[in-house]
Amino acid sequence: xxxxARRLLQRLIRRIPAQMxxxxxxxxxxxxxxxxxxxxxxxxxxALTEKLLAIYVIENPDHSMxxxxxxxxxxxxxxxxxxxxxxxxxxxxxxxxxxxVSIKIKKHTDEAVWIRIAWxxxxxxxxxxxxxxxxxxxxxxxxxxxSLTSKLKxxxxxxxxxxxxxxxxxxxxxxxxxxTAIRDLLMRQYQQVFPTKYPSSLVENNQNASxxxxxxxxxxxxxxxxxxxxxxxxxxMLPQLQSAxxxxxxxxxxxxxxxxxxxxxxxxxxxxFASTNLLESLRHxxxxxxxxxxxxxxxxxxxxxxxxxxxxxxNGPGPSSQTRQPPN
Amino acid sequence: xxxxxxxSKLPGLxxxxxxxxxxxxxFQQSLADVLxxxxxxxxxxxxxxxxxxxxENDESRPRIDLVVFIMNLSSELSFQSAEASxxxxxxxxxxxxxxxxxxxxxxxxxxxxxxxxxxxxxxSLHCPLLFAEDQTPDGATSAxxxxxxxxxxxxxxxxxxxxxxxxxxxxxxxxxxIEQPSFD
Numbered sequence: 001x002x003x004x005a006r007r008l009l010q011r012l013i014r015r016i017p018a019q020m021x022x023x024x025x026x027x028x029x030x031x032x033x034x035x036x037x038x039x040x041x042x043x044x045x046x047a048l049t050e051k052l053l054a055i056y057v058i059e060n061p062d063h064s065m066x067x068x069x070x071x072x073x074x075x076x077x078x079x080x081x082x083x084x085x086x087x088x089x090x091x092x093x094x095x096x097x098x099x100x101v102s103i104k105i106k107k108h109t110d111e112a113v114w115i116r117i118a119w120x121x122x123x124x125x126x127x128x129x130x131x132x133x134x135x136x137x138x139x140x141x142x143x144x145x146x147s148l149t150s151k152l153k154x155x156x157x158x159x160x161x162x163x164x165x166x167x168x169x170x171x172x173x174x175x176x177x178x179x180t181a182i183r184d185l186l187m188r189q190y191q192q193v194f195p196t197k198y199p200s201s202l203v204e205n206n207q208n209a210s211x212x213x214x215x216x217x218x219x220x221x222x223x224x225x226x227x228x229x230x231x232x233x234x235x236x237m238l239p240q241l242q243s244a245x246x247x248x249x250x251x252x253x254x255x256x257x258x259x260x261x262x263x264x265x266x267x268x269x270x271x272x273f274a275s276t277n278l279l280e281s282l283r284h285x286x287x288x289x290x291x292x293x294x295x296x297x298x299x300x301x302x303x304x305x306x307x308x309x310x311x312x313x314x315n316g317p318g319p320s321s322q323t324r325q326p327p328n
Numbered sequence: 329x330x331x332x333x334x335x336s337k338l339p340g341l342x343x344x345x346x347x348x349x350x351x352x353x354x355f356q357q358s359l360a361d362v363l364x365x366x367x368x369x370x371x372x373x374x375x376x377x378x379x380x381x382x383x384e385n386d387e388s389r390p391r392i393d394l395v396v397f398i399m400n401l402s403s404e405l406s407f408q409s410a411e412a413s414x415x416x417x418x419x420x421x422x423x424x425x426x427x428x429x430x431x432x433x434x435x436x437x438x439x440x441x442x443x444x445x446x447x448x449x450x451x452s453l454h455c456p457l458l459f460a461e462d463q464t465p466d467g468a469t470s471a472x473x474x475x476x477x478x479x480x481x482x483x484x485x486x487x488x489x490x491x492x493x494x495x496x497x498x499x500x501x502x503x504x505x506i507e508q509p510s511f512d
């Protein structure tokens with residue numbers, strides 16, 4: 001939600017008389033019954049506004065870029081951290097690091113813990129117009145953040161590491177607009193296909209099977225292409241990733257262009273793939289035969305390693321540099 | 329080289345068999361669905377992406393009366409794949425049993441050289457060149473009607489007409505100014 005919409009909502013709530021708030025919201029009829037029950041109308045108007053904004057963000061998580069972080073090196077009790085312990089630890093650690101901060105933690109129905117953080121500094125109150133949202137699934141090493149500045153990232157990382165009982169946190173090199181996309185990709189919540197020696201045809205071309213007058217000549221070839229494509233990218237609905245970026249720092253190699261090839265230093269360029277559903281397009285390229293199978297490992301690393309930012313150097317694809325900050 | 333031969337098998341009674349070759353494997357499906365609805369003749373349709381056809385199907389494959397190459401003009405790969413498949417056809421097919429079908433010819437982004445190249449190819453092989461519209465069901469229906477006309481003759485089901493005779497009337501000819509640069 002952009003700033004002007006947020007301010008408009010605040011002014012509206014302020015304008016409506018307190019006793020009319022509940023009937024107005026009921027008449028508006030846009031909130032679900034569960035949300036309406038969670039709205040406590042004895043709270044201040046400011047608190048109610050915040051609650052409405054929080055409901056909006058949770059229902060529409062796709063309005064800004066989400067970045068994935070991964071916790072590494074778990075301590076012995078990392079796998080038994082449960083909700084109340086995590087909540088207390090996180091709040092106390094973060095409050096130790098920065099005094100003026102407003103934290104709200106809520107557990108969603110699908111086991112995700114949503115944290116809303118409004119940051120202030122030593123001089124000003126927390127700024128509720130630009131909060132950071134953090135989503136963490138307990139007992140997994142994955143954390144998803146949005147709207148976090150690079151200045152505040154170390155503080156959040158410290159609090160997360162201490163409260164989840166891991167030793168460090170790193171950037172997972174995965175970002176997208178849809179939270180569900182990066183969550184499903186990292187936790188492999190789409191249909192995986194494993195290589196088999198005797199594949200039963202994944203594609204049962206029902207329309208042709210029913211009509212014996214139509215006959216596909218190269219059906220086996222098409223089926224094996226489809227099988228290989230699904231092995232690389234998965235079957236069924238794929239997570240809706242929108243882009244993949246490859247940063248190349250390799251030497252220029254082209255026999256026809258001597259001047260460029262003779263340069264000693266690396267030729268830096270960035271290759272970006274963008275699409276409404278990138279993984280679906282890559283899988284279709286492979287299954288329709290436009291790209292040959294087995295495909296290049298650079299593209300199949302996207303679902304395999306669960307990342308969409310790669311740095312390729314001459315020694316082979318390496319991990320992206322640890323100091324990379326998500327751009328804001 | 330495994331060539332597809334036109335007369336090496338016996339024909340079926342009141343049957344016509346058509347082979348649709350298309351690199352994208354899209355339009356051929358819509359055409360096939362309409363073709364098999366024909367009632368006066370039993371039409372069987374074989375679909376392929378390129379030639380040569382796999383040898384495993386040789387035994388079960390009926391005699392192919394008409395081979396149609398479907399090309400999407402907006403893709404250079406489509407044209408090249410069709411051209412490469414031509415050499416797997418026995419020369420006997422080019423006496424009226426081959427037809428070229430082109431889709432997306434009205435698209436403004438198609439370079440004119442590609443249509444000229446397709447025309448030259450069809451003219452040099454003495455084959456008809458049909459234009460089809462693949463985005464609507466009406467397009468598939470009208471393309472099917474024209475294909476059926478040629479197919480029935482090629483299968484020998486129309487008395488007093490042979491495939492070679494029909495191809496003399498329907499084959500693609502080059503306009504005399506094809507080498508001149510076009511208006512744009």
